[in-house]
Amino acid sequence: MSATCLLNNTPDADIVAEFEPRIIGFLCNWCSYAGADKAGSSQTPYPPNVSIIKVMCTGRIDPQFVMKAFNEGADGVIVLACHPGDCHYKEGNLRAAQRHAMLIRVLEQMGIEGKRCRFDYVSAGEGEKYVQVITEMVATVKQLGKLSLID
Amino acid sequence: MKIGVYFCNCGTNIADRIDGGKVREYLEPSGRMSYFKTCPFLCSEDGKVFLEQDLKDEKPDRIVIAACSPREHEATFMRVMGQAGMNPYLMQMVNIREQIAWVTEDPEKAVKKTSVAINAALKRVELHEMLEKQELEVSPAVLVIGAGPAGLKAALTLAEAGRRVTLVEKSPVIGGLPVLFEELFPNMECGPCMLEPVMAEILHGEHAENIELLTMAELTEVAGYFGNFEVKIRQRPRYVDIHQCIGCGECFEPCPVSGTNPFNNDMDEKKAIGFTFMGALPNAPYLDPTLCTRFTEGSDCSACSAACPMGEGVIVFDDQEQIIERQVGSIILATGSTLYDCSRFDNLGYGRLPDVKTALEFERILASNGPTAGEVVTSTGEQPGSVAFIHCVGSLDDDHKPYCSGICCQYAFKYNHLLESKLTDTKILHLYKEIVSPGKEEYALHRAARDNHNATFIRYDRISDLAVTGENDGQKIRLPDGNSINADMVVLCPAVVPTADTEKLGAMLDVSLDRFGFFEELHGRMDSARSKIRGVYLSGACQAPADIQKATSQGMAASGFILSELVEGRKIELDPLFASVYPEKCAGCKVCMRVCPYRAIHFDEENSVSVVNGVLCHGCGTCVAACPMGAIKANHFTNEMILAEIEGALK
Numbered sequence: 001m002s003a004t005c006l007l008n009n010t011p012d013a014d015i016v017a018e019f020e021p022r023i024i025g026f027l028c029n030w031c032s033y034a035g036a037d038k039a040g041s042s043q044t045p046y047p048p049n050v051s052i053i054k055v056m057c058t059g060r061i062d063p064q065f066v067m068k069a070f071n072e073g074a075d076g077v078i079v080l081a082c083h084p085g086d087c088h089y090k091e092g093n094l095r096a097a098q099r100h101a102m103l104i105r106v107l108e109q110m111g112i113e114g115k116r117c118r119f120d121y122v123s124a125g126e127g128e129k130y131v132q133v134i135t136e137m138v139a140t141v142k143q144l145g146k147l148s149l150i151d
Numbered sequence: 152m153k154i155g156v157y158f159c160n161c162g163t164n165i166a167d168r169i170d171g172g173k174v175r176e177y178l179e180p181s182g183r184m185s186y187f188k189t190c191p192f193l194c195s196e197d198g199k200v201f202l203e204q205d206l207k208d209e210k211p212d213r214i215v216i217a218a219c220s221p222r223e224h225e226a227t228f229m230r231v232m233g234q235a236g237m238n239p240y241l242m243q244m245v246n247i248r249e250q251i252a253w254v255t256e257d258p259e260k261a262v263k264k265t266s267v268a269i270n271a272a273l274k275r276v277e278l279h280e281m282l283e284k285q286e287l288e289v290s291p292a293v294l295v296i297g298a299g300p301a302g303l304k305a306a307l308t309l310a311e312a313g314r315r316v317t318l319v320e321k322s323p324v325i326g327g328l329p330v331l332f333e334e335l336f337p338n339m340e341c342g343p344c345m346l347e348p349v350m351a352e353i354l355h356g357e358h359a360e361n362i363e364l365l366t367m368a369e370l371t372e373v374a375g376y377f378g379n380f381e382v383k384i385r386q387r388p389r390y391v392d393i394h395q396c397i398g399c400g401e402c403f404e405p406c407p408v409s410g411t412n413p414f415n416n417d418m419d420e421k422k423a424i425g426f427t428f429m430g431a432l433p434n435a436p437y438l439d440p441t442l443c444t445r446f447t448e449g450s451d452c453s454a455c456s457a458a459c460p461m462g463e464g465v466i467v468f469d470d471q472e473q474i475i476e477r478q479v480g481s482i483i484l485a486t487g488s489t490l491y492d493c494s495r496f497d498n499l500g501y502g503r504l505p506d507v508k509t510a511l512e513f514e515r516i517l518a519s520n521g522p523t524a525g526e527v528v529t530s531t532g533e534q535p536g537s538v539a540f541i542h543c544v545g546s547l548d549d550d551h552k553p554y555c556s557g558i559c560c561q562y563a564f565k566y567n568h569l570l571e572s573k574l575t576d577t578k579i580l581h582l583y584k585e586i587v588s589p590g591k592e593e594y595a596l597h598r599a600a601r602d603n604h605n606a607t608f609i610r611y612d613r614i615s616d617l618a619v620t621g622e623n624d625g626q627k628i629r630l631p632d633g634n635s636i637n638a639d640m641v642v643l644c645p646a647v648v649p650t651a652d653t654e655k656l657g658a659m660l661d662v663s664l665d666r667f668g669f670f671e672e673l674h675g676r677m678d679s680a681r682s683k684i685r686g687v688y689l690s691g692a693c694q695a696p697a698d699i700q701k702a703t704s705q706g707m708a709a710s711g712f713i714l715s716e717l718v719e720g721r722k723i724e725l726d727p728l729f730a731s732v733y734p735e736k737c738a739g740c741k742v743c744m745r746v747c748p749y750r751a752i753h754f755d756e757e758n759s760v761s762v763v764n765g766v767l768c769h770g771c772g773t774c775v776a777a778c779p780m781g782a783i784k785a786n787h788f789t790n791e792m793i794l795a796e797i798e799g800a801l802k
């Protein structure tokens with residue numbers, strides 16, 4: 001992981017309106033990925049800015065994946081897990097939540113706003129919540145603007 | 152590398168929103184894909200025939216399928232790949248229906264999102280490896296722990312299917328709690344009579360030779376995993392040869408010592424040699440070495456043996472503890488539950504006032520083979536003029552057990568019915584927080600209790616609103632409204648709680664406990680007879696409070712799982728999505744062992760490296776992310792694959 005820091009990232013209002021952020025979404029196979037499918041079945045539209053990367057469990061998410069996403073040009077990262085107690089593998093989601101809290105501190109030290117990396121819980125039935133979380137995330141990152149990193 | 156892309160239109164589901172032609176144009180310049188083919192319905196019979204033939208013709212090294220959710224048809228396409236002679240793991244599916252076509256309004260944006268997703272898949276799939284399902288020999292034999300209704304039904308079902316079953320029971324008798332009950336809700340059937348045929352089948356039935364019953368025995372050690380457990384069972388000496396003894400009971404009379412009988416909740420006495428109760432099965436007494444003077448005083452008393460009509464050698468004074476080793480493929484936990492300790496409620500007087508009883512004690516008082524031969528009498532030997540049942544003791548209580556124990560209302564109404572017929576004039580009081588009696592038969596007893604003109608129902612809110620105190624002529628109960636009422640006998644209906652052994656067994660088998668301390672099921676609705684550990688199943692009240700119907704159904708459910716998952720002669724297939732350690736990278740820090748939820752990792756002391764057991768590993772990848780050395784690989788979800796996918800989604 002290279003030492004990175006943030007450049008000025010408060011673009012003016014015009015650019016904000018046009019800016020389409022690129023966001024990587026890490027979803028676990030069992031709850032949140034199924035939640036995204038549920039949102040699909042109900043055919044509620046939501047912004048297309050999130051590219052989904054499926055993992056078996058959020059416990060699999062190595063902080064380097066998040067760093068890689070930011071380094072490759074993502075403006076935001078979202079991790080969606082099973083609700084506490086519902087992880088298919090008992091407690092991978094709790095490990096993911098712990099790692100996320102640590103990672104946010106590291107990101108902020110590097111000048112990346114914590115809000116660019118969101119962690120939330122979406123169950124297989126929560127299609128509506130999925131739409132809401134994704135819509136909010138895209139709005140948040142649009143607000144924050146493009147992320148520019150220099151080495 | 153030749154990589155083919157198959158784009159499914161899904162009729163109009165996908166094609167309406169995503170123009171495959173444009174996606175192709177978008178992807179072509181990258182040069183990553185060798186061909187791009189569109190199909191109207193890839194999952195249809197025609198589609199599958201097309202895919203199979205096309206894979207045979209094109210012979211691609213990898214493929215990407217852009218279609219519906221992999222949760223829908225990934226397995227279908229993997230099967231087709233197998234039929235076409237291609238390793239099914241050399242494919243990556245892209246979900247362009249649920250996650251793009253159905254949720255993206257702007258067709259341009261949908262094309263772009265699809266192209267990005269396929270590009271990510273193209274980069275990922277390049278790195279995919281051929282994986283094979285491994286096969287493992289298994290033992291079809293089963294260990295059942297606990298011979299209550301759940302364990303008995305499980306053992307019998309399995310034995311009938313030809314399985315070898317080792318049935319381990321801690322106490323000297325089989326039948327669990329209900330053999331102690333005179334009658335059973337909801338239909339007032341006699342408990343021992345209901346169980347008798349099942350127990351007879353276990354002991355002498357057509358399939359009894361498949362069942363090895365070990366009473367006075369407990370599991371002490373387990374090694375191995377699903378399909379191949381090595382278990383050690385410790386059997387305490389009974390001092391009676393169960394095969395020679397005919398159960399005549401001639402030995403009891405001459406025995407000079409006696410002590411309290413735990414099977415009657417210490418409400419009466421039994422001899423040092425005796426049955427737990429009349430009619431106990433297996434039909435042989437046991438000798439209690441904490442009472443027999445040969446053991447307590449070193450005497451040479453042999454009065455029992457001398458009285459034995461079968462001669463010497465039936466009573467075996469030098470019987471020894473035995474360690475029995477067995478190999479089994481699966482284990483059923485059926486150890487039941489116990490009742491909440493009522494002495495925690497100082498205001499209820501349990502343990503201090505002789506006529507405040509628990510429901511289990513009251514069952515024995517009602518039982519014809521119990522301490523009072525079925526006569527309902529108080530500690531002074533009189534028939535009670537009034538009996539109060541306090542429901543929900545410790546249940547529905549955040550300071551004790553927040554849940555409803557489910558069975559208590561029903562047995563309280565059973566008692567109501569029994570009292571009504573045994574003591575026609577006795578007044579009955581039900582003090583309750585909630586009444587619960589769902590089920591097609593269960594309401595009848597509730598209804599009958601409501602219709603009993605001797606019965607009064609009073610609702611209370613908190614257990615501290617009640618106070619039971621001793622009076623000269625019985626008990627006085629202070630009610631929530633401040634008034635008091637007298638009761639000659641008070642019966643507490645305590646919360647159903649896990650047994651003391653649950654934690655120990657859980658730790659031994661690595662089966663997790665839920666927040667109440669019961670064995671935790673794999674899934675509350677879909678898989679309540681399975682634990683989260685493969686090969687360990689749950690039945691009856693050890694998983695949650697249960698009535699007999701639920702306990703026996705779960706016993707059979709667990710047997711069903713075993714019969715379908717561990718089939719005699721069939722090897723088990725291991726999903727190749729497990730983790731493995733690169734020994735040369737492992738620093739031996741053991742972080743992985745701490746985070747593994749399945750105890751699937753052990754430490755190879757000789758080489759100072761961690762080793763993952765592919766059978767136990769569920770493939771969650773938590774250890775992979777936790778390893779500070781990057782020394783663990785998750786098959787099909789390697790760091791390289793995921794990083795390539797991220798790159799492909801952004802470049």
Ligand SMILES: Cc1cc2nc3c(=O)[nH]c(=O)nc-3n(C[C@H](O)[C@H](O)[C@H](O)COP(=O)(O)OP(=O)(O)OC[C@H]3O[C@@H](n4cnc5c(N)ncnc54)[C@H](O)[C@@H]3O)c2cc1C
Pocket residue numbers: 296297298299300301302319320321322324325326327328329332334335336337368369370485486487488490510511514558562565650652656690691692693697698699700702
């Ligand atoms: C007071 C009362 C009245 C009830 N009345 C009724 C009724 O009328 N009708 C009805 O449907 N239900 C009734 N129930 C519920 C019924 O008792 C349970 O549904 C039933 O006992 C559950 O069966 P089980 O096999 O899961 O457990 P259990 O019957 O508890 O059997 C468990 C067995 O496992 C053995 N065991 C425990 N630990 C170990 C160990 N470590 N190693 C080996 N063996 C072990 C025990 O000795 C026991 O034999 C009543 C319950 C209570 C408390």
Ligand code: FES
Pocket residue numbers: 028029030031032056057058059081082086087088089091092093
């Ligand atoms: S499986 Fe969903 S977070 Fe673990």
